[in-house]
Amino acid sequence: MFAGDEITGVDLDTWDVSLPAPVWVPEVDLVLHAAAWTNVDGAEDDPQGAAIANIGGTQNVAALGHPLVYYSTDYVFDGTKREPYVESDSPNPQGAYGRTKLGGEGAAAAGGQAWILRTSWLFGWTSTNFVRTMLRLAAERSEVAVVADQLGCPTYVGHLxxxxxxxxxxxxxxxxxxxxxxxxxxWADFAEAIFEEAGVACRVRRITTEELGRPAPRPAYSVLRTEKAGTPLLPNWRDGLRECLARLSA
Ligand SMILES: NC(=O)c1ccc[n+]([C@@H]2O[C@H](COP(=O)([O-])OP(=O)(O)OC[C@H]3O[C@@H](n4cnc5c(N)ncnc54)[C@H](OP(=O)(O)O)[C@@H]3O)[C@@H](O)[C@H]2O)c1
Structure with missing residues (x-):
């Protein structure tokens, strides 16, 4: 989507955003800030580390003084609603990851020129994500246990x-x-759809969040919708899944 533009890629090796920007970072028209501490369970053990990356890091990125896109998360909500969360709903994060991402939203907004884009359950054709993990597990075993009591919107990175x-x-x-x-x-529905669309024979055993026993709380319901006119609408998650699988097999 930004392929026709001149891009400076930055990663942890070239700029740890918990530190002020190095001098070589150029003047740009737009900063896409996706760097974050994303280890949701690990953040419970080291909330300070997560805060340094997600809040302090965003302060440093905002200090560049350029228009900024900050990617935030459905985990800023507590998951107690049973209808979609819209922008005017009050955040109430239940875990350290969500709290620090919400703090990052504040840091981004304080710069006065930030689009704060909340998204959820990202998957794509690179790196580690749910789709790639399920396909790897399906190659190793005939059944996977997947949580069936959290409801959300799996979002394809190409669409985002x-x-x-x-x-x-x-x-x-x-x-x-x-x-x-x-x-x-x-997540269990999503896993079944992955196996169906990919044509792999693997059963999904539906379990509860409690059975999985992860340290960090997750929202039981985190469907995100927009209430703001003019906001682009993304395709259905199943279309995203098909596009992702096509790209993976290409
Ligand atoms: N995945 C989701 O479902 C989801 C949902 C909603 C929002 N988001 C947000 O979307 C963004 C991207 O998420 P993702 O899933 O792609 O995460 P990811 O795979 O963990 O990518 C985050 C990147 O940030 C880098 N990073 C971590 N700490 C850094 C630091 N101090 N300085 C510079 N770079 C640092 C990581 O480097 P290393 O890999 O070398 O550690 C990694 O490359 C994040 O802001 C996340 O909060 C994700």
Whole structure:
């Protein structure tokens, strides 16, 4: 989506954002800030470390003084609603990751020129994510146990990238936007869809969050929708899954 633009890629090796920006970071028209402490369970053990990366890091990125896209998360909500969360709903994060990402939203907003894009359950054709993990597990075993009591919107990164571009190009006012796939499902539904679309024979054993026993709390319901006119709508998560699988097999 940004392929035609001149891009400076930055990673942890070249700039640890918990430190002020190195002098070589150029003047740019737009900063896409996706760097974060994303280890949700690990953040419970080291909330200070998560805060340094997610809040302090965002302060340093905002201090560049350029228009900024900050990617935030459905985990800023407590999951007690049973209808979609919209931008005006009050955040109430239950874990350290969500609290520090919410703090990062504040740091981004304080810079006065940030689009804060809340998204959820990201998957794509690179790196570690749920789709790739399920396909790897399906190659090793005939059954996987997957949580069936959390409801959310699995969002394909290709669709999020396109929507990000649309937000920026449309010149939408700075502020918070919910950008997640249409539709909703549980992780277990998502796993079944992955196996069905990929044509692999692997059963899904539906378990509860409690059975999985992860240290950090997760919202039981975190469907995100926008209430802001002009916000791009993403395709359904199942379309995203098909696109992702096509790209993976290409
Ligand atoms: N995944 C999701 O479902 C989801 C949902 C909603 C929002 N988000 C947000 O979307 C963004 C991208 O998420 P992701 O899933 O792609 O996460 P990811 O795979 O963990 O990517 C985060 C990147 O940030 C880097 N990083 C961590 N600490 C850093 C630091 N102090 N300085 C510079 N770089 C640092 C990591 O480097 P290393 O790999 O070398 O550690 C990693 O490359 C994050 O802001 C996340 O909060 C993700």
């Amino acid at each position: 990238a396109r929507a990000t571009r649309e937000v920026v190009d449309a010149g939408l006012p700075y502020g918070v936007y919910h950008l997640a796939a249409q539709g909703e499902c549980t």
